[in-house]
Amino acid sequence: MEQIRQFELSKEYLESLQLGIEEENIDFIRDSLDGVNVADIAAILDELSMQESIYVLRLLEKQLAADILIELDEDTAVKVLRELETSEVGSWIELMDSDDGADILSLFSEKEREDVIAEIQDRIKLEQILELLRYEEDTAGGIMAKEFIRANKNWNVIQTIAEIRRQAENVEKIYSIYVINNRQQLLGRVSLKKIILAGADTRIEDIYDEEVISVPVHMDQEEVAAIMRKYDLESVPVINAKNKLVGRITVDDILDVVQEEADEDIQAMTGVSADIEESDSVLTISKARLPWLLIGVLGGLMGAKIIGYFEVGLSKYLALASFIPLVAATGGNVGIQASSLIVQSLASKSAFDDTPMQRFFKxxxxxxxxxxxxxxxxxLVVVFVYGFEPIFGVTIGFALFCVVLLASFMGTVTPLVLNRFGINPAIASGPFITTTNDLLGLTVYFGIAMFLLKL
Amino acid sequence: MEQIRQFELSKEYLESLQLGIEEENIDFIRDSLDGVNVADIAAILDELSMQESIYVLRLLEKQLAADILIELDEDTAVKVLRELETSEVGSWIELMDSDDGADILSLFSEKEREDVIAEIQDRIKLEQILELLRYEEDTAGGIMAKEFIRANKNWNVIQTIAEIRRQAENVEKIYSIYVINNRQQLLGRVSLKKIILAGADTRIEDIYDEEVISVPVHMDQEEVAAIMRKYDLESVPVINAKNKLVGRITVDDILDVVQEEADEDIQAMTGVSADIEESDSVLTISKARLPWLLIGVLGGLMGAKIIGYFEVGLSKYLALASFIPLVAATGGNVGIQASSLIVQSLASKSAFDDTPMQRFFKxxxxxxxxxxxxxxxxxLVVVFVYGFEPIFGVTIGFALFCVVLLASFMGTVTPLVLNRFGINPAIASGPFITTTNDLLGLTVYFGIAMFLLKL
Known part of the structure; x- marks a missing residue:
C-alpha cells in the first residue's frame, strides 16, 4: 500500500532549508522541495528573506518557479519581482495563465511594466495579458482568464477532443466546454462528462446545453461571486456587449474574492486602514491603526467640548455624568446592529428586497x-434599584429611547447613502460613524436632561 | 443567432404567478416556470406563502421539486417540509445527492425524521444518508457527499469510462476520478482530461497522480475551506482513519462555508444573536437584537455605579466627566482592532505563526x-487648546495611555482564550467584551484621576 504524503510545514524544516541556502547546497535544496506543493513552497518563500527567495526560485524549473511566483504573498512578490531581471520575469510570465500573468504585471509600476512586456516573446499570450490589463481590477474582466476550451456548434465529438488535446497544455482545469457560433458568440455549454459518454461522431449541436449562465465583462466581482454561489457554478463564461465569449472565471478565483470581500468588510468595521497581517512589523501595524484611533480621539475631544457646554447643568445634577457611558454604549451598539443588517442585505440583494422606504419604516x-x-x-432600575427620583429616571429612560431611535436611523441611512455613492457600506459600522453617533447621542442626552430636569 | 436567456426575477412576475396559483391555472404556472433555473424557482418560493409553495412543488416534476427543495431558504424549507406528507418527502430525498438528503433530513425533529426515513425505499441511498447524519455538521464528514467516481488502480481507461457511464446519473459534476486499491484506500487521482486524452487500454495505474490532497473526515469545515482555497482545489476526497475513501467535498459547498463563516463572524462582532435577515419580521429582528443590547445596558448601569463611587472627586473636578466618552471610545476602538487582528490570524493559521508569547509582546x-x-x-490638546492646567492634561493623557494598554491586552488575550475553549473568537470583538472593556477602562480612568489630582 502506498502512503499519501501530506506535507507539513514546520519551523525546523524552514531552518534546515535556510542552512542549505547559506551553504549553497543546491542538491539539498532541490531534494527537500521535491514533490512539495507550489502553495507550500510559496508559503516557505514568504518566510525567507528576499535574497533567499530569489536564490531558491532560480534553482527550480522555470514552470515551477512561475507557479510559485503566482502563489506568493503580494508583499513578497513585489519585493522579489523588483530584484529579478526583467528577462527572467518575462520568461516566467509566458508560462503562466493569462490572468495570473496580468496579476503579476500589475504589481509593477507603469515604467517597469513596459520593460517586462518588451521581454515577453509569446505574442498570443502577450495580447491576452494586455487585453486583461485593460479591465478594472474588481470586475469580471479583471479576474477572468483567457484560457478555456471552446467548440463550434458544427463540430463533432472527435473534433472537440482534438481541440481539447491541442489546448490541454494551456488549460489546466476543464470544467465545461463553451459552445460558440462562427461569430464567436456564446450559445451554450457541454460538460466533459457528456463528451466522454457521447459517440465519436455526435455533433456538438445535438448535445450542448443552451441554458448557460454567463456574466458580462464589466460586472462587479462581488456580483459574479453571488451568481456563482447561487447557481453552484464551477466556472462561468464571460461575454462582451456583443455576446462574444471573451473569457472564463473559475470558482477557485471566486473563493478568493469571497474571502477578500469578507476581510475587507471586517477591516472597514474595525477601522484598520490598510491590509495588514499579524506577521507585519510593529510599526506597520501601529501605522495602519493610528488614523482611525485618532478620529476616535478627535471625536472624544469634541465630546468633551459638548459636555463642557452643559457644565453648569451637570454641576447641579452630577449623576448625569454617571450615565454617559450607558447612553454612548447603547447608541454605538444599536448603530452597529442596524448598519450591519443593511450591509448584509446590500451584499445579497434580490429583486424582492424591501424598497428604501420599507426599510426605513421597518x-x-x-x-x-x-x-x-x-x-x-x-x-425601572434607576428609580427602584438605584433610588433616584422619578423625574431623573424618566430623563435617563427617555434620553435612551431617543438615542436608540437616532442611532438606528443613522445606522440604517448611512450605509444606504454610502452604497449609493459607490463607497463600501461596511465602513458605516466603523469608527467614523460610531464616533459621529456618539457625539449626536451626547447632545441629545444632555439636551433632554437640561429640558426635563429644568437645569 | 440564438439568444441566451438570463432570467430576471421581478415583483411583477411574482404577482402574476400568485394570481395563477389563486386561479389554479396549472398550465400557466408550469409554463411560466419552464426553463427557469432551480435556484431562481427556489428564490420565488421563498417569497410565496407556505401553501402556495407546496401547491407549486406538487405541480412540478419530482426531480425538479427535489432540486428546488434543496435550494430553499432554511426557514421556508422547514415550514414546507412540516406540511408535506412523509411519503412525498421520502420519495424526493431519494432523488437528491446524499449530502443534500442528509441536510433535508436534519431539518426534522428526531421523531419526524424516523417517519421520513421509513419512507425511503432506495436502500443504498438511505445507508449513505444515515452514515452522513452520524458526522458533526461542521466537519468534513458533515458536508461531504457520497456521490463520486472511483477507479481501481488495476482498471484501464475503458473500464473507468464504463464506471463513469454507470454513475453518470448519480454524479452530477465530475472533477477528478479518485484512484483506490482493493481495500478502498485512496492512492491518488486522475483528471477527466487525462482520461479523454489517454488511449483506451491505458491502465489507470500508469496515468494517475499520486500527489492528492485529502482531508480527514473529522476535520473542521473551516479548515477544509482553507485547504481548498490554498491549493486551488475544485474537489477534495475525504478519508477515514484507515485511509479509506469515504466521500468528497466540492468547491461549491465550500463557497457557502466561506460565506457562512464570514457572516457568522460579523454577526458575532455586531451582537446579533440569531441568523436574521432583513426580510424577517420586526418582532424577529427586535428579539434577535435585544439580548445583546440589554447586556450593553446592564454594563452601562454598572458603569453608572462605578462613576457614582467617584462622585465626590468628580464634584471637585467636574471636567473629568467631559472626558468619559473619549476614554470609553478609545478603549473600545483599540480593543476591537486588536481582537480582529487575532481573529483574522486564527482563521488562517500557519506553521510560521507567532507563538502566543510573541503575539503578546508584539x-x-x-x-x-x-x-x-x-x-x-x-x-497637548487638553493643555494648549482647551487651556486646562498641566496636571489635568497629564491625568487625561496618562489615563488614555493606560486604557490603550489595557484594551489592547484584553483584545489580544480574549480571542486566544475563547479559541482555546472552542468558542468562536470573533465574539471577542462583540458587545460583551466591549462592555467589559468599558467598565475596566472607566475604573482605570477614575482611579488614575483620583490619584494624580489628589481628589
Whole structure:
C-alpha cells in the first residue's frame, strides 16, 4: 500500500532549508522541495528573506518557479519581482495563465511594466495579458482568464477532443466546454462528462446545453461571486456587449474574492486602514491603526467640548455624568446592529428586497420597540434599584429611547447613502460613524436632561 | 443567432404567478416556470406563502421539486417540509445527492425524521444518508457527499469510462476520478482530461497522480475551506482513519462555508444573536437584537455605579466627566482592532505563526506606541487648546495611555482564550467584551484621576 504524503510545514524544516541556502547546497535544496506543493513552497518563500527567495526560485524549473511566483504573498512578490531581471520575469510570465500573468504585471509600476512586456516573446499570450490589463481590477474582466476550451456548434465529438488535446497544455482545469457560433458568440455549454459518454461522431449541436449562465465583462466581482454561489457554478463564461465569449472565471478565483470581500468588510468595521497581517512589523501595524484611533480621539475631544457646554447643568445634577457611558454604549451598539443588517442585505440583494422606504419604516419600528423596552428597563432600575427620583429616571429612560431611535436611523441611512455613492457600506459600522453617533447621542442626552430636569 | 436567456426575477412576475396559483391555472404556472433555473424557482418560493409553495412543488416534476427543495431558504424549507406528507418527502430525498438528503433530513425533529426515513425505499441511498447524519455538521464528514467516481488502480481507461457511464446519473459534476486499491484506500487521482486524452487500454495505474490532497473526515469545515482555497482545489476526497475513501467535498459547498463563516463572524462582532435577515419580521429582528443590547445596558448601569463611587472627586473636578466618552471610545476602538487582528490570524493559521508569547509582546509594543502617540496628542490638546492646567492634561493623557494598554491586552488575550475553549473568537470583538472593556477602562480612568489630582 502506498502512503499519501501530506506535507507539513514546520519551523525546523524552514531552518534546515535556510542552512542549505547559506551553504549553497543546491542538491539539498532541490531534494527537500521535491514533490512539495507550489502553495507550500510559496508559503516557505514568504518566510525567507528576499535574497533567499530569489536564490531558491532560480534553482527550480522555470514552470515551477512561475507557479510559485503566482502563489506568493503580494508583499513578497513585489519585493522579489523588483530584484529579478526583467528577462527572467518575462520568461516566467509566458508560462503562466493569462490572468495570473496580468496579476503579476500589475504589481509593477507603469515604467517597469513596459520593460517586462518588451521581454515577453509569446505574442498570443502577450495580447491576452494586455487585453486583461485593460479591465478594472474588481470586475469580471479583471479576474477572468483567457484560457478555456471552446467548440463550434458544427463540430463533432472527435473534433472537440482534438481541440481539447491541442489546448490541454494551456488549460489546466476543464470544467465545461463553451459552445460558440462562427461569430464567436456564446450559445451554450457541454460538460466533459457528456463528451466522454457521447459517440465519436455526435455533433456538438445535438448535445450542448443552451441554458448557460454567463456574466458580462464589466460586472462587479462581488456580483459574479453571488451568481456563482447561487447557481453552484464551477466556472462561468464571460461575454462582451456583443455576446462574444471573451473569457472564463473559475470558482477557485471566486473563493478568493469571497474571502477578500469578507476581510475587507471586517477591516472597514474595525477601522484598520490598510491590509495588514499579524506577521507585519510593529510599526506597520501601529501605522495602519493610528488614523482611525485618532478620529476616535478627535471625536472624544469634541465630546468633551459638548459636555463642557452643559457644565453648569451637570454641576447641579452630577449623576448625569454617571450615565454617559450607558447612553454612548447603547447608541454605538444599536448603530452597529442596524448598519450591519443593511450591509448584509446590500451584499445579497434580490429583486424582492424591501424598497428604501420599507426599510426605513421597518428600521423605525424595530427601533421604537427596542427603545421602549430598553428605556423602560433603565427607568425601572434607576428609580427602584438605584433610588433616584422619578423625574431623573424618566430623563435617563427617555434620553435612551431617543438615542436608540437616532442611532438606528443613522445606522440604517448611512450605509444606504454610502452604497449609493459607490463607497463600501461596511465602513458605516466603523469608527467614523460610531464616533459621529456618539457625539449626536451626547447632545441629545444632555439636551433632554437640561429640558426635563429644568437645569 | 440564438439568444441566451438570463432570467430576471421581478415583483411583477411574482404577482402574476400568485394570481395563477389563486386561479389554479396549472398550465400557466408550469409554463411560466419552464426553463427557469432551480435556484431562481427556489428564490420565488421563498417569497410565496407556505401553501402556495407546496401547491407549486406538487405541480412540478419530482426531480425538479427535489432540486428546488434543496435550494430553499432554511426557514421556508422547514415550514414546507412540516406540511408535506412523509411519503412525498421520502420519495424526493431519494432523488437528491446524499449530502443534500442528509441536510433535508436534519431539518426534522428526531421523531419526524424516523417517519421520513421509513419512507425511503432506495436502500443504498438511505445507508449513505444515515452514515452522513452520524458526522458533526461542521466537519468534513458533515458536508461531504457520497456521490463520486472511483477507479481501481488495476482498471484501464475503458473500464473507468464504463464506471463513469454507470454513475453518470448519480454524479452530477465530475472533477477528478479518485484512484483506490482493493481495500478502498485512496492512492491518488486522475483528471477527466487525462482520461479523454489517454488511449483506451491505458491502465489507470500508469496515468494517475499520486500527489492528492485529502482531508480527514473529522476535520473542521473551516479548515477544509482553507485547504481548498490554498491549493486551488475544485474537489477534495475525504478519508477515514484507515485511509479509506469515504466521500468528497466540492468547491461549491465550500463557497457557502466561506460565506457562512464570514457572516457568522460579523454577526458575532455586531451582537446579533440569531441568523436574521432583513426580510424577517420586526418582532424577529427586535428579539434577535435585544439580548445583546440589554447586556450593553446592564454594563452601562454598572458603569453608572462605578462613576457614582467617584462622585465626590468628580464634584471637585467636574471636567473629568467631559472626558468619559473619549476614554470609553478609545478603549473600545483599540480593543476591537486588536481582537480582529487575532481573529483574522486564527482563521488562517500557519506553521510560521507567532507563538502566543510573541503575539503578546508584539501586541504590547503596538499598544505602547499607539498609547504614547494618542496620550501625548490628548495632553497637548487638553493643555494648549482647551487651556486646562498641566496636571489635568497629564491625568487625561496618562489615563488614555493606560486604557490603550489595557484594551489592547484584553483584545489580544480574549480571542486566544475563547479559541482555546472552542468558542468562536470573533465574539471577542462583540458587545460583551466591549462592555467589559468599558467598565475596566472607566475604573482605570477614575482611579488614575483620583490619584494624580489628589481628589
Amino acid at each position: 428600521g423605525l419600528f424595530v427601533a421604537v420597540l427596542n427603545g421602549i423596552v430598553l428605556g423602560a428597563f433603565v427607568f | 501586541g504590547l509594543f503596538v499598544a505602547v506606541l499607539n498609547g504614547i502617540v494618542l496620550g501625548a496628542f490628548v495632553f
